[in-house]
Amino acid sequence: MTLKKIVSGGETGVDRAALDAAMAVDFPSGGWVTWDRMAEDGVIPERYPLVPLPGGGYRQRTRLNVSDSDGTAILYYESLRGGTRLARNLCALLKRPYILINAGEMPDPIVAAEAVVKFIEENEIQVLNVAGPRASGWAAGYAFSLSIIGNVLTKSVGKS
Secondary structure (H helix, E strand, O other), rough: OOEEEEOOOOOOOOOHHHHHHHHHHHHHHHHEEEOOEEEEOOOOOOOOOOOEEOOOOOHHHHHHHOOOOOEEEEEEOOOOOHHHHHHHHHHHHHHOOOOEOOOOOOHHHHHHHHHHHHHHOOOOOEEEEEOOOOOOOOOOOOHHHHHHHHHHHHHHHOOO
């Protein structure tokens, strides 16, 4: 596997869990964040290695995280809404590979992680963007994302 970095926009829920999973094993992580580092729970703590986008808001942040990565894993439950749908649409528009992991159809995080690893290998992803609903849109998203990305990184570190 060629994975070298995990990025996200740092929002609560799926994004934050991906960063936490990477930071827990000292795996490189980062991504673009709004100019003011805001998320639904307030200012994103400085411990997250995110780069503020001068004058940029949520849409611009999402676009840059899609365009600056080699592919995107979109983790969600049942339907794509809001910023999660925007991430998928930007992947299609910018012709960037993506994988959709619907927890309603693939509730086992180990199976989901295997699908993400296969996606990474088949698309030679070095920088993986992780996107999905914020905590208010999917309360279980943080734990689901943390488990999936944790398992992906365990497999990644084991193969390098």
